[in-house]
Amino acid sequence: MSTASSVLKEGRLPRWAEIALLPAINVIVALLVGGLVVVLIGENPLEVVKVLLWGAFGFQEAIGYTLYYTTNFIFTGLAVAVAFHCGLFNIGGEGQAYLGGLGVGLVVLAFDGQPFYVILPLAMIAAGLFGAAWAFIPAYLQAKRGSHIVITTIMFNFIASTLMVYLLVNIFIKPGQMSPESREFAENAWLPFIHEMLGWFGISFEPSPLNMSFLWALALLVLVWLFIWHTRWGYELRTVGQNENAARYAGISPVRNIIISMLISGALAGFLGLNEILGVQHRLLLNFTAGYGFVGIAVALMGRSHPVGILLAALLFGALYQGGAELSFEFPRITRDLVVVIQGLVILFAGALEYLFKPQLLAIFRRIALMRAGG
Amino acid sequence: MTGQNIPGGSTAGDAPCAAQPAQGHDFAIELRDINKHFGPVHANKDVCLRVRKGSVHGIIGENGAGKSTLMSILYGYYQASSGTIFINGRETKIRDPQAAIAAGIGMVFQHFKLVDTFTVLENIVLGAEGGFLLAEGVRAARAALQRLEREYELQVDIDAVVGDLSVGLLQRVEILKALYRGADILVLDEPTGVLTPQEADHLFRILAALKAQGKTIVFITHKLREIMAITDYVSVMRHGEMVAHRVTAETSPEELAELMVGRKVLLRVDKTPAHPAATVLETDNLAMTDANGVQRLKGVSFSVRAGEIVGIAGVAGNGQSELLEVLAGMQPPSGGRFVFNGHAYDAAHPADARGIRAQGLGHVPEDRNRLGLVSSFSAAEAAILGRQDDPLFNGLILMDERRIRENCLHLMEKYDVRPVDPALPAANFSGGNQQKIVLAREIERDPDLLLVGQPTRGVDIGAIEFIHRRIIEMRDAGKAVLLVSVELDEIMSLSDRILVMFDGIIVGEVDPAEADEKLLGLMMAGVDPRRDGPSREGAQA
Numbered sequence: 001m002s003t004a005s006s007v008l009k010e011g012r013l014p015r016w017a018e019i020a021l022l023p024a025i026n027v028i029v030a031l032l033v034g035g036l037v038v039v040l041i042g043e044n045p046l047e048v049v050k051v052l053l054w055g056a057f058g059f060q061e062a063i064g065y066t067l068y069y070t071t072n073f074i075f076t077g078l079a080v081a082v083a084f085h086c087g088l089f090n091i092g093g094e095g096q097a098y099l100g101g102l103g104v105g106l107v108v109l110a111f112d113g114q115p116f117y118v119i120l121p122l123a124m125i126a127a128g129l130f131g132a133a134w135a136f137i138p139a140y141l142q143a144k145r146g147s148h149i150v151i152t153t154i155m156f157n158f159i160a161s162t163l164m165v166y167l168l169v170n171i172f173i174k175p176g177q178m179s180p181e182s183r184e185f186a187e188n189a190w191l192p193f194i195h196e197m198l199g200w201f202g203i204s205f206e207p208s209p210l211n212m213s214f215l216w217a218l219a220l221l222v223l224v225w226l227f228i229w230h231t232r233w234g235y236e237l238r239t240v241g242q243n244e245n246a247a248r249y250a251g252i253s254p255v256r257n258i259i260i261s262m263l264i265s266g267a268l269a270g271f272l273g274l275n276e277i278l279g280v281q282h283r284l285l286l287n288f289t290a291g292y293g294f295v296g297i298a299v300a301l302m303g304r305s306h307p308v309g310i311l312l313a314a315l316l317f318g319a320l321y322q323g324g325a326e327l328s329f330e331f332p333r334i335t336r337d338l339v340v341v342i343q344g345l346v347i348l349f350a351g352a353l354e355y356l357f358k359p360q361l362l363a364i365f366r367r368i369a370l371m372r373a374g375g
Numbered sequence: 376m377t378g379q380n381i382p383g384g385s386t387a388g389d390a391p392c393a394a395q396p397a398q399g400h401d402f403a404i405e406l407r408d409i410n411k412h413f414g415p416v417h418a419n420k421d422v423c424l425r426v427r428k429g430s431v432h433g434i435i436g437e438n439g440a441g442k443s444t445l446m447s448i449l450y451g452y453y454q455a456s457s458g459t460i461f462i463n464g465r466e467t468k469i470r471d472p473q474a475a476i477a478a479g480i481g482m483v484f485q486h487f488k489l490v491d492t493f494t495v496l497e498n499i500v501l502g503a504e505g506g507f508l509l510a511e512g513v514r515a516a517r518a519a520l521q522r523l524e525r526e527y528e529l530q531v532d533i534d535a536v537v538g539d540l541s542v543g544l545l546q547r548v549e550i551l552k553a554l555y556r557g558a559d560i561l562v563l564d565e566p567t568g569v570l571t572p573q574e575a576d577h578l579f580r581i582l583a584a585l586k587a588q589g590k591t592i593v594f595i596t597h598k599l600r601e602i603m604a605i606t607d608y609v610s611v612m613r614h615g616e617m618v619a620h621r622v623t624a625e626t627s628p629e630e631l632a633e634l635m636v637g638r639k640v641l642l643r644v645d646k647t648p649a650h651p652a653a654t655v656l657e658t659d660n661l662a663m664t665d666a667n668g669v670q671r672l673k674g675v676s677f678s679v680r681a682g683e684i685v686g687i688a689g690v691a692g693n694g695q696s697e698l699l700e701v702l703a704g705m706q707p708p709s710g711g712r713f714v715f716n717g718h719a720y721d722a723a724h725p726a727d728a729r730g731i732r733a734q735g736l737g738h739v740p741e742d743r744n745r746l747g748l749v750s751s752f753s754a755a756e757a758a759i760l761g762r763q764d765d766p767l768f769n770g771l772i773l774m775d776e777r778r779i780r781e782n783c784l785h786l787m788e789k790y791d792v793r794p795v796d797p798a799l800p801a802a803n804f805s806g807g808n809q810q811k812i813v814l815a816r817e818i819e820r821d822p823d824l825l826l827v828g829q830p831t832r833g834v835d836i837g838a839i840e841f842i843h844r845r846i847i848e849m850r851d852a853g854k855a856v857l858l859v860s861v862e863l864d865e866i867m868s869l870s871d872r873i874l875v876m877f878d879g880i881i882v883g884e885v886d887p888a889e890a891d892e893k894l895l896g897l898m899m900a901g902v903d904p905r906r907d908g909p910s911r912e913g914a915q916a
Contacts, residue, residue, distance in 0.1 A: 230773045232763045235756065239763075242749045248705050249738070249746040250761035251729030 013362060019309065023302050023350060025357050027316065030349035034342040041333050048327060048334070055326025056319035062326070064194065064208020070318030071210070071275045074217040076296025077314050078224050079131075079269035081305035083149075085228055086261035087241035092138060092153025093269040094293025095160030096131040100270020102164065103130030104277045105172070105182060105284030112186040119189045123278050124216075124271070131270020132263040134160060139262030143255040149262075157293070164286060172284055182284035191279040211279035213271070220268065221307040227264075237261050269293060295343075298351035313350070320346060402464065403428040403560050403591035404449070409458035411444055418444040419455070420615045426560075426608075428463075431582060431592045433602040433623070436612035437635055437835045442595050445612070446562055450482045451475045462560070481553025485565045487545050491538035496520065498537055499552045516555065523554050527584045528577075542692075543574035550581065561585065562593040567601055571690045572863070572896030579605050597635075599628040600864075611635055636836050644840075646847045649871040651680035655716060655824050655855040656702070662710035663697050671697040673879035674711060679824065684846065684856040686870030686887075688863060690899050694879040695859045696741055699828050702857070703738040704728040716823055732761060737817035741828030741859065743806075747813040750802035754792075755783040757801040758816050786815035791841070807838035814842060824855045831865060843869060863895055877901040 013022070035045035056066045076093040083090035103126035111119055138152035168180035191212045195205040228234040240247045240257040247254055276288040295317055302316075303309025324339030349356065404426040411419040419441050426432040436442050447453045449460065451469040460467050462478045469475050475482070489498050496516060505512035520533055531540075531547050540548070546566060553561055563582075567575040582592055582605060594606055602609050603623065611619045611634040619634045656679040663672040671694050679685045689695050700706040702713065707725030716734050720726040732738075738761075740746035748757050759768055759779055768779050783797035790811040792804070801809060810830070817825065827846060831839045846869060850856050860866050866873055873885040875898035883903040885894065897904050 226773065230776070232769055232774055235763045235774065238752075239749055239760070242751050243745075245746050246749050246760065249703070249728065249740055250763070251704065251727060251732060252763075 013358070013365060017361065017365065019304050019306070022354070022358065022361060023304070023309070023313070025361070026302070026349040026354065027346060029357070030345040031342075033349075034345050037338065037341060037345075038334070041338065043331050043333060048331065051327055051330045052323035053319075054323075055330075056323035060206035061208050062322060064206065064210040065325075066315070066318045066322040067194075067214055068208060068210040068275070068280070068318075069321040070314045071214045071217045072272050072292040073295060073299045073314035073317050074221060074310060075272045075275070076269055076293050077299030077303060077310040078220060078307070079265045079293075080296050080300035081303070081307075081310060082224060082228070082237075082268060083261050083265040084300060084305045085234075085241050086237045086257055087244070088139075088142070088149050088258060088261060088265075090135070090153055090262065090265050091150055091297065092135060092156050092266075092293070093296045094289050094291070095153070095157035096134045096266040096269035097272035097289045097293050098157075098160040098164055099134040099273075100127040100131035100267075101273030101277045101288055102167070102284070103127050103270065104273040108185045108189045108278065109172070109182060109284070112189040116188055120191075123189075123274060127270040127273045128267035129270070131268070131273075132266040135262040135266025135269070136259070139259045139266075142262075143258040168284065168286055180286055184283045185278075187282075189278065190282055191274065193279075209280045211275065213275040213279050216271065216274065218311075220271070221311055224268075225307040233260070269296070295347065298347040301354055302350040316346070317343070401428055402426060402461070404593070405461035405464075406445070406449070407459045407461070409445065409448060409460075410456045411441075411448060411453060412456045418615050419448070422458070422612075422615075422617050424610055424617060426591060426593060428591055429586060429589050430607040431586055431594055431605055433594045433596065433606035433609040434612060435596060435599070435602050435609060435631060435635060437597060440612040440635070441615040442612050443564065444615075446482070446564060446593070446595060449475065449562065450480060476556050476558070479557060479559040481550075481556060481558025481561045483546065483549045483553060483561065483563045483566060487549055489537045489545060489548060492536065494536055495531055495533045495540075495548050495551075498548060499533070499555050503556060519555060520551060523551060526588060527554070528581050529554075542690075543570055543577065546570070546578065547581070558590075560591045560593065562595070564595045565597070566594070567596065567598065571899050572892050573900055575601070599631050602631065603628060613637055632836075644843045644847065644868045646869075647851070649683040649850065651683040651871070652853065654678050654680050656713065656857065658702075658711065658713040660711035661698070661701065661708050661713055663694075663701050663706060664709040665697070665706075670709075671879055672701065672708070675876075675879070675881055676711075677874055677881060677884075679855045679857050681823070681855050682850060682853045683871040684850050684858055684869055686858045686860065686866040686873045687876055687881075688866045688873055688895050688899060689859075689861070689876035691861050693876050693899075695876055696828070697879075698876070699738070699741065699826050699857075699859055702726075702731075703736065703740075703826055704731040728761075729764070732820075732822075735823035737820055737822030737825040739810075739813055739817050739825065739827045739830060741832070743809055743813050748801045748809060750800065752801055753798050754787070754801055754804065754812060755779050755797035758783040758786055758797075758812055760816065762816075762820065786812065786819060789819070790815040790845075805835075806833040807835050810834050810842065811838065814845060818845060818849055822854065824857065825849055826857050826859075828859045829861065830858070831860075831862065863892055866895075875899055875903075 031049070038045040038048050056062055076097060079093045079096065080090050104123045107122045107126040108119060111122060134156060138149050138156055141147035141152050142149040165180070168182070172182040173180050174183045193207065194210040194212070194214065195207050197212065198205045228238065236247070236252045237257050237260065239250060239252050240254045244254050247257070272289065272292060277284060281288055299310055299313040299317060303311070303313040320343050324343065327334050327339055328336050402425045404424065406422060406424040409419050409422040410417070422441070422445055434442050444453065448455045449469065451471045451474050454470070460469060462480070467478050469478065490501065493501070496513060499520060500512055500516045505515065517533065524530055529547050529551055531544055531551065537545065537548065550561065566578060570578060582594070586592060594601070596602060606623045609621050609623050609626065609631065610617055611621070611631060613635060621631070658678070659676050661672055661675045662670065664670045675694070675698060677685070687695055687698070697706065701708050702715070704726035705728055708720070708722050710722055712719055712721035715731065715736065718734055744750060749760065756779070759765070759782065762768065768775055768782070780797050784795065786792070787795045787797070792808045792811045792815070801812065804812065814830070830842050830846065834842065846856060846858070858866065858869055867887055867890050870887050873887055873890055873895070875882045875885065875895060877899055878901060882898045882901060883906070885898070894904065
């Protein structure tokens with residue numbers, strides 16, 4: 001069946017339009033509305049866009065920061081996407097990432113006398129395990145008891161948050177200071193920064209928080225893609241997500257797959273702890289997740305839960321975070337809050353209103369198909 | 376030839392109907408040159424139809440012939456691309472269902488549009504409450520409904536909650552609803568699909584009473600038997616065109632079938648006598664209670680031997696689906712046991728779908744879209760559902776995509792699935808081709824026992840022949856087949872033994888040679904006349 005006839009008969013957009021064009025339109029509309037806000041404030045939106053792009057990609061340090069934010073969004077975006085393929089809406093990325101960071105912190109505080117090649121695998125395992133464990137309880141409740149995963153994962157975000165406050169204020173706090181932070185890790189435990197790694201090959205790069213976890217994030221994009229579409233486990237997971245009755249028919253256990261997909265999701269979110277705790281902060285502290293877990297939902301929605309889409313969406317949000325920070329330096333009237341407004345607009349149009357323009361787009365495609373069919 | 380003087384309009388090849396002398400005043404409905412395009416798809420092509428006032432007019436055609444599109448145009452769901460509609464001789468524009476109702480057209484859909492938790496009365500008044508306060512409208516409606524019920528043999532308890540009513544009664548509620556809104560023309564879309572033969576007979580009596588009162592009835596079906604039984608005139612659609620109009624009394628099922636398909640079709644399936652061998656499946660007092668605590672199977676015992684087709688007849692919802700699900704390992708039984716290929720399963724040791732497949736069970740589920748396929752998967756992926764673990768399709772970690780594709784191409788070729796495109800999503804295939812994919816997948820695994828539910832539901836006549844032949848070939852190859860179908864014709868023509876299910880039990884076994892619709896129909900309503908005697912013939916579900 002040709003693309004034209006599937007547009008006409010079933011009201012489906014061609015795949016490329018669904019995957020690429022629709023999100024692109026959403027981003028453009030979000031930026032236009034954001035531009036309107038900028039005009040209302042009395043700045044020139046074109047100038048603002050210029051500064052934003054320059055702030056995100058204009059110089060090496062900017063690129064480093066953009067990719068550092070991107071790393072977080074890849075982890076949390078994938079965490080939403082894998083669960084989504086199993087038909088689950090994992091809102092708990094924030095809490096799972098928080099616990100992942102705790103796992104990293106615990107391991108490193110205990111072992112940072114050891115050499116780096118011992119600490120790194122332990123930290124990675126701890127990040128994944130703690131994130132997965134935090135996702136396991138909602139997953140079990142969903143699979144076995146039917147408690148809705150959206151509700152339980154949201155509640156687990158709150159529990160994670162209070163748990164961390166308790167642990168840091170009462171247990172891990174470095175003696176003799178007011179702020180609830182652990183002691184700094186020994187330097188040999190830190191993840192190498194990318195500018196350091198490039199330095200090993202004689203390439204000079206301005207210092208930025210971008211670190212080795214970025215490479216792990218890129219590897220995970222590939223691994224998730226292979227897992228979801230090219231293994232029997234991914235096949236079973238998608239079957240449960242698309243049609244649970246067909247899964248039962250085929251002897252595929254929904255319970256098992258719900259739990260497996262949430263464990264993987266939790267682990268993916270937990271890896272955020274590698275970037276933030278082991279890569280940048282080098283100590284255990286509060287609120288290092290900073291909403292990345294929630295933005296991950298928008299990243300996954302916008303990226304259509306596909307690794308390529310997630311990479312692009314994560315890059316977009318990384319650029320907005322970094323370029324947005326630059327804006328408030330350049331334009332006194334644009335505060336940090338306005339940057340949040342623009343980010344919010346992108347989330348609104350790309351995430352919450354993702355199919356807003358689908359009918360119009362479909363009508364245009366239909367007209368084109370009709371014109372072609374007509375002669 | 377016969378097309379000249381019967382009310383129906385032109386037969387194919389005649390001049391367009393607009394050229395015929397207008398004699399509009401005694402036609403309730405007259406459609407002239409209706410065209411409907413969905414893009415390049417020409418769903419209705421110069422369709423002309425004249426329905427005489429006070430007659431029962433059948434419209435027959437295969438799935439996808441354009442019957443439903445045409446009726447949707449008449450009821451205002453779609454707008455025709457071109458053409459005119461005359462109601463009672465007056466040109467009428469029908470922009471929406473409200474306009475259709477105002478013109479006196481009532482529609483009874485295949486899927487009832489009722490609110491389960493409302494009473495019959497509330498459902499009927501819904502959308503026609505007649506004022507701000509409910510009580511007044513309801514009082515008026517009660518009086519009007521009681522009059523309608525008396526006139527048309529439409530007995531329903533109007534204070535009963537709709538969720539408690541049987542399907543036959545729900546249909547009466549829908550008819551009452553249409554009449555209450557002042558319908559003079561009643562359109563029924565495949566009304567007998569969910570009824571027992573006895574319920575269908577009652578429906579036909581209601582329709583006869585309506586006709587006697589001067590109502591006009593348009594009856595859409597793909598069942599030739601019903602056309603012959605109840606209509607005065609019949610129009611045949613094929614590929615979006617009206618291909619023939621006939622006076623029912625002057626035609627035959629064979630002629631209509633040929634007109635529908637466009638070629639000669641065998642209405643009976645040719646098959647040789649069965650040669651049953653060893654028992655493959657034996658159930659013993661099998662029981663099943665569903666999640667809501669309703670007992671769906673109440674002690675079912677039968678056996679299926681290699682080399683025979685055992686058919687289970689019954690009205691949908693009497694435990695057949697649950698029986699298939701228990702045997703396929705999708706639901707645990709709550710009591711009794713069954714033995715398949717020497718392995719025993721019971722409540723404590725239920726079958727699991729994966730394990731029992733490995734023991735040699737194939738399962739073509741009743742509802743391919745709900746169970747048999749994942750509609751967003753590619754055909755190649757859909758063709759390995761249930762076999763995703765098979766080492767044939769797997770490497771150490773990654774799946775062997777080349778093998779999966781080849782497997783799909785092989786099945787598509789052997790079962791003539793079109794289009795031959797393993798990458799196309801399963802949803803984009805027609806119903807018949809989807810069914811062929813499921814059937815191919817399950818049969819080509821060479822199972823010892825094939826469970827088949829509704830193998831030809833929503834499948835066009837050409838594919839039905841093919842599917843029936845495959846099932847018989849399977850039997851002739853010495854395999855056991857358990858067939859569940861609500862189509863009596865299918866059960867009677869395929870089965871070597873017929874079991875009839877009603878309310879979770881097997882009412883009796885019938886030899887296909889002595890089976891007829893009356894006997895099976897009574898048994899489907901829970902009465903075995905050979906045992907209970909003919910005095911309880913009137914008993915119904």
